[in-house]
Amino acid sequence: MYNALVACRTGMGSSMLLKIKVDQVIKENGYPIVAEHSNLDAIDGKSWDFIVTMSDITDDVKDKVPYCIAIRNLMDKEEIKKGIEGFLEFRNNK
Amino acid sequence: MKVIISLLSNAGILVGLISMLGLILQKKSADDVIKGTAKTIIGFLIFNIGSAAIGVTLTNFNTMFQKGFGITGVVTQVEAATALAQGKFGTIVAIVMVIGFAMNLFFARFTPFKNIFLTGQHSLYFACVLTLVLKACNVNNTVTIIVGGTLLGFSAAALPGLCQRYMRKITGNDSLALGHYNHLAYAFSGFLGSKVGNPEHSTENFKFPKWLSIFRDFTMCVAVVMVIVFYVAAFAAGKTVVDGLAKGVDWLVFPLLQGLQFAAAMYVLITGVRMFISEITAAFVAISEKYIPNSRPAVDCPSVFPFAPTAVILGFISAYAAGLVSMGVMIAMKSPIVMIPSASIAFFSGGTAGVFGNSTGGWKGCIAGSFVAGVLLVSLPLMLYPVFAHLGIVGASFPNVDYNIIGTLLYKITQFIQSVIH
Numbered sequence: 001m002y003n004a005l006v007a008c009r010t011g012m013g014s015s016m017l018l019k020i021k022v023d024q025v026i027k028e029n030g031y032p033i034v035a036e037h038s039n040l041d042a043i044d045g046k047s048w049d050f051i052v053t054m055s056d057i058t059d060d061v062k063d064k065v066p067y068c069i070a071i072r073n074l075m076d077k078e079e080i081k082k083g084i085e086g087f088l089e090f091r092n093n094k
Numbered sequence: 095m096k097v098i099i100s101l102l103s104n105a106g107i108l109v110g111l112i113s114m115l116g117l118i119l120q121k122k123s124a125d126d127v128i129k130g131t132a133k134t135i136i137g138f139l140i141f142n143i144g145s146a147a148i149g150v151t152l153t154n155f156n157t158m159f160q161k162g163f164g165i166t167g168v169v170t171q172v173e174a175a176t177a178l179a180q181g182k183f184g185t186i187v188a189i190v191m192v193i194g195f196a197m198n199l200f201f202a203r204f205t206p207f208k209n210i211f212l213t214g215q216h217s218l219y220f221a222c223v224l225t226l227v228l229k230a231c232n233v234n235n236t237v238t239i240i241v242g243g244t245l246l247g248f249s250a251a252a253l254p255g256l257c258q259r260y261m262r263k264i265t266g267n268d269s270l271a272l273g274h275y276n277h278l279a280y281a282f283s284g285f286l287g288s289k290v291g292n293p294e295h296s297t298e299n300f301k302f303p304k305w306l307s308i309f310r311d312f313t314m315c316v317a318v319v320m321v322i323v324f325y326v327a328a329f330a331a332g333k334t335v336v337d338g339l340a341k342g343v344d345w346l347v348f349p350l351l352q353g354l355q356f357a358a359a360m361y362v363l364i365t366g367v368r369m370f371i372s373e374i375t376a377a378f379v380a381i382s383e384k385y386i387p388n389s390r391p392a393v394d395c396p397s398v399f400p401f402a403p404t405a406v407i408l409g410f411i412s413a414y415a416a417g418l419v420s421m422g423v424m425i426a427m428k429s430p431i432v433m434i435p436s437a438s439i440a441f442f443s444g445g446t447a448g449v450f451g452n453s454t455g456g457w458k459g460c461i462a463g464s465f466v467a468g469v470l471l472v473s474l475p476l477m478l479y480p481v482f483a484h485l486g487i488v489g490a491s492f493p494n495v496d497y498n499i500i501g502t503l504l505y506k507i508t509q510f511i512q513s514v515i516h
Contacts, residue, residue, distance in 0.1 A: 010312045012368055013213040013273075013394020019372075020379050037372065039364075040311070054396055056403035072400045075270055075391055 002049040002091070004035040005042055005065075014054060015039070018074045022052055025080045033084070050087045052080070105188040106142070109370055110135035112192050116377020130373040137369025142184070144363025145177035151356045152178070154339050155327055156489040162330025165429070166488070169323070170417075170475055171316075171436045172219050173363055174490035175482075179222040182486065186235055190242040191221035195378055197247020202382065202389045210382040211250030213273040213394040214371030220246055220275055223478075223497040224504065230481045231508045245504065253277040253496060254392035260284035263453045264401050273392030275496040276443050279467040280450045286466060287451035287459025295456030297405040297448070312438055316360050319437040321353030395446040402449045406441075408457065409448015409464035414440040416468025431479055433472045439493050444468050467495070474498035481505060
């Protein structure tokens with residue numbers, strides 16, 4: 001199982017919906033991932049396999065986590081799916 | 095019977111039951127239902143703890159500001175105002191919010207207003223405003239719940255539509271709506287942009303210095319501004335007044351600790367809100383996707399930030415400058431109430447107005463649109479502040495544009511109806 005953090009600045013509105021969509025994508029595709037949802041402060045609290053966040057904040061966080069998925073349209077499941085597949089590929093090649 | 099009434103009149107238990115219902119409707123497993131319900135209730139209790147803590151620091155601030163300047167200084171921070179309302183009308187606010195969700199589904203299903211409003215914390219804040227307005231008119235609980243819930247549901251389904259033509263421009267498709275209750279300001283910013291500028295001259299051609307990104311951190315933003323604001327109030331009030339509040343803490347250290355305490359309380363409050371709305375929002379998404387297939391999700395404002403991140407920073411600066419100018423005007427005009435601009439609201443709401451202005455008018459549209467939004471965020475709360483102060487909600491106000499415009503209309507109409515009836 002991989003640990004994922006879904007985060008935004010306050011950890012309220014946008015990351016909450018992103019988390020709901022990420023969970024839907026995980027469930028539909030049976031990915032071995034558990035996603036948690038919080039604000040950006042949670043990055044330091046635990047070792048995450050990857051983080052999912054809105055693309056405008058990835059510059060601030062990408063150095064702190066092994067892998068970062070940047071989302072532009074948070075309701076776009078195809079985009080989320082592509083991002084997660086990118087992560088799984090990255091892990092398999094390691 | 096007494097046990098049941100006592101249980102259900104607790105707002106935390108009530109939202110817990112709603113989330114339990116949502117989890118069962120989604121056919122979740124028993125342990126998920128128990129966990130989700132418990133987390134919702136605990137989240138609500140954390141929210142209450144944060145609310146109480148904010149109330150304490152705000153009281154200290156009010157005392158210093160009042161004694162120092164002889165006028166009332168009001169923090170335009172929606173979380174703080176909600177915290178104060180929560181202490182007085184918590185259960186009614188929770189019921190209005192829940193009825194609002196149900197009415198949103200109803201309007202989206204049966205009327206041409208197809209937006210499903212998914213920004214849970216805004217539903218809570220707006221429920222607060224509507225409840226306070228109706229309570230200020232001495233409307234009884236049942237009518238407050240029906241009128242407040244219906245108006246909330248209608249606003250949720252209809253208001254995002256005002257921004258949709260600009261959302262299409264910003265995101266490049268029609269699948270996403272904006273769910274952030276400054277729709278009137280954002281739509282105006284988009285309109286103004288088309289008059290003053292050219293979308294070709296986009297803000298995204300510029301780069302901003304890196305340190306400005308500290309304002310992206312919500313807690314940081316609140317802490318910096320509140321420490322400054324507390325020091326201003328403390329110096330105005332003088333050593334004697336501050337010593338009276340500080341209980342042994344040096345008067346020059348007290349404002350620092352209080353400003354940070356305010357940010358800490360806000361952090362607790364937001365953590366609670368996040369916990370208690372997450373299961374309810376998840377259920378709301380599941381229900382709307384299943385039963386209202388042609389609906390459009392209206393989502394929180396950071397969803398547009400990736401499309402123009404520089405416009406967000408420029409919009410923030412412009413909106414905050416506008417807020418400071420507006421505060422200066424209030425002081426110059428000797429207003430008995432002075433609204434203090436909040437940096438976090440200027441970031442999220444001003445930034446969003448900037449993205450809208452930029453989409454139609456480039457950098458000029460961004461600056462103009464977010465400046466207007468900044469003025470509205472600080473000056474509109476003057477309309478409802480006296481009404482809420484009458485209920486004991488003092489020292490903090492609800493800055494969002496839609497809350498104030500719709501809240502004021504509701505207040506005037508309710509008063510008119512009451513004058514006809516009596």
